[in-house]
Amino acid sequence: MSIRVLNLVTSILHVYSAKSGKWIPPPAANSFAAMIEPELECLAASTQYQDFFSLGSGDWRDVLGILRSSASWILPPRIAADAGSLPAACTEFFAGLKSTGATYLPFWSDDYPPILREIADPPLGLAVAGDASLIRRSSVAVVGSRFAAGWALDWANGFGRLASSAGIAVVSGGAYGCDAAVHAGMLQGRFDDVEAIVVFAGGLDCPYPRHNVRLFEDLVASGGCLVSERAPGSRCRPHDFLARNRIISGLARGTIIVQAAERSGAMVTARYAADQGRDVMVVRPPFPDVRASGNERLLGDGALELGLPGDAIAGLKEALAGS
Numbered sequence: 001m002s003i004r005v006l007n008l009v010t011s012i013l014h015v016y017s018a019k020s021g022k023w024i025p026p027p028a029a030n031s032f033a034a035m036i037e038p039e040l041e042c043l044a045a046s047t048q049y050q051d052f053f054s055l056g057s058g059d060w061r062d063v064l065g066i067l068r069s070s071a072s073w074i075l076p077p078r079i080a081a082d083a084g085s086l087p088a089a090c091t092e093f094f095a096g097l098k099s100t101g102a103t104y105l106p107f108w109s110d111d112y113p114p115i116l117r118e119i120a121d122p123p124l125g126l127a128v129a130g131d132a133s134l135i136r137r138s139s140v141a142v143v144g145s146r147f148a149a150g151w152a153l154d155w156a157n158g159f160g161r162l163a164s165s166a167g168i169a170v171v172s173g174g175a176y177g178c179d180a181a182v183h184a185g186m187l188q189g190r191f192d193d194v195e196a197i198v199v200f201a202g203g204l205d206c207p208y209p210r211h212n213v214r215l216f217e218d219l220v221a222s223g224g225c226l227v228s229e230r231a232p233g234s235r236c237r238p239h240d241f242l243a244r245n246r247i248i249s250g251l252a253r254g255t256i257i258v259q260a261a262e263r264s265g266a267m268v269t270a271r272y273a274a275d276q277g278r279d280v281m282v283v284r285p286p287f288p289d290v291r292a293s294g295n296e297r298l299l300g301d302g303a304l305e306l307g308l309p310g311d312a313i314a315g316l317k318e319a320l321a322g323s
Contacts, residue, residue: 002041002044002045003108003109003110004044004045004049005040005041005044006027006029006106006108007106007107007108007109008040008044008049008052008063009027009063009067010026010027010106010107010108010124010125011052011090011104011106011124011125012060012063012064012086012090013026013027013079013124014106014107014123014124014125014229015086015089015090015093015231016079016086016089017124018093018229018230018231018234019086019089019231023121023124023243024124025121026107026108026122026124029108039066040063040066040067043062043063043066052094052104053094053095053097053098053104055090055091055094056091057087057088057090057091058087059087060086060087060090060091061087064083064086064087068083093231093232096203096205096231096232096233097127097204097232099205099232100127100129100204100205100232101129102127102128102129102204103127103128103129103132104125104126104127104128105125105126105127105128105132106124106125107122107123107124107125111132111133111136112126113135113136113251114136115250115251115252115253116135116247116250116251118250118276118277119246119250119276120275120276121246122250123229123247124229125229126227126228126229127203127204127227127228127229127230127232128225128226128227129204129220129225129226130219130220130223130224130225130226131223131224131225132225134169134195134196134197134223134224134225135197135225135227135251137169137195138169138253138320139168139169139170139171139195139197139251139252139253139320140163140168140169140170140171140252140253140254140255140256140316140320141170141171141172141248141249141251141252141254141255141256141269141273142156142159142160142170142171142172142178142179142182142255142256142258143172143173143175143178143179143245143248143255143256143257143258143260143265143266143269144156144177144178144179144257144258144259144260144266145177145178145258145259145260145261145264145266145291146175146176146177146178146179147176147177147291148177148178148181148258148259148291149259149289149291149292151259151285151286151287151289152177152178152181152258152259152283152285152291152292153177153178153181155258155283155309156178156179156181156182156185156258157181157182157184157185157188158185158309158310159182159185159256159258159309159312159313160181160182160183160184160185160186160187160188160189161185161186161188161189162185162189162309162310162313163182163185163186163189163313163316164185164186164187164188164189164190164194164195164196165189165190166313166317167195168195168313168316168317168320169195169196169197170182170183170186170195170196170197171197171198171199171248171251171252172196172197172198172199172248173198173199173200173201173241173244173245173248173265173269174198174199174200174207174208174209174212174215174216174226175209175212175265176209176211176212177259178258178259178266179198180212180215182258183196183198183215183219183224184215186219186224187215187218187219187222190222191222192222192223193222193223194219194222194223194224195223195224196219196222196223196224196225197224197225197227197251198216198219198224198225198226198227199226199227199228199244199247199248199251200226200227200228200230200236200244201228201230201236201240201241201243201244202228202230202234202235202236202240203228203230203231203232203233203234203235204226204228204232205232205233206230206233206234206235206236207226208235208236227247227251229243229247241265242265242268245265245268245269245272246272246276248269248272249269249270249272249273249276249278250272250276252273252278253278253279253320254273254278254279254280254281254316255269255270255272255273255278255279255280255281256281256282256283256306256312257269257270257280257281257282257283257294257295257298257303258283259283259285259289259291259292259295260292260293260294260295260298261290261291261292261293261294262293262294262297264294266294267294267297267298270282270294270298270303279304280298280303280304281303281304281305281306281312282295282298282299282303282304282305282306283295283306284299284305284306284307
């Protein structure tokens with residue numbers, strides 16, 4: 001079975017997932033192959049199906065029609081009730097991505113990051129603005145408090161400058177505070193080929209926070225990229241930030257917690273990283289700080305302690321080079 005068919009069907013699942021807000025497991029290539037009709041193979045191989053962005057509702061309806069008439073209905077049963085509205089939803093989804101100039105990477109694409117396939121609940125597809133090849137690089141995630149203390153902002157900014165100079169790719173959520181500081185530092189350390197990756201909680205055309213839009217634009221213009229699993233036009237909802245955090249840690253070999261309260265999004269990202277079998281590294285606060293109570297908790301649980309940004313960079317260069 002061609003990878004083209006797998007990606008065609010996975011894209012439909014992604015659109016349904018984005019539309020319903022319910023994550024769906026990606027199809028397994030080996031079990032999926034036996035259910036595919038030759039008619040779908042022929043359709044997927046035709047010229048017009050080489051670009052999802054150019055497909056109209058009728059094209060998606062043809063694909064769903066073949067799937068529904070197969071000996072086995074290979075899409076999850078819950079999709080059957082919504083199958084009639086999916087062709088229009090698929091057309092709208094890809095038309096929206098085309099308008100943003102994004103690259104689309106379905107789960108089985110050769111360009112989808114292999115490390116992200118390893119997590120328990122990987123995105124069915126990713127929309128990427130900027131250099132999409134960056135998300136296949138060995139990288140480190142850096143997250144922390146939105147209301148960060150001065151020492152935490154200085155650490156994140158200094159780490160960003162050094163990471164940029166050292167050619168280390170850095171993933172964040174682009175939030176206020178530590179996230180923005182690390183990527184601002186990357187721009188200060190280098191003016192082009194900045195290997196910065198920002199994962200959005202909303203669609204690519206709904207950047208959040210709005211105050212950081214200039215930062216996002218500068219990162220893309222300097223060689224970085226923006227990533228989202230959400231449909232174009234999707235604004236952030238509270239639970240979207242938690243879902244986004246699994247992608248931040250999932251793209252990286254390890255996650256650095258700069259400053260985090262015990263109940264915070266950064267701590268959620270740390271838990272995701274630990275569950276995904278990735279390293280969790282934590283900055284030791286220079287003095288007792290209630291906003292860094294999560295740091296103390298993680299260090300007490302055995303997370304790797306980090307000192308100065310320069311020391312962290314030295315260790316990461318060696319670790320990422322061997323991954």
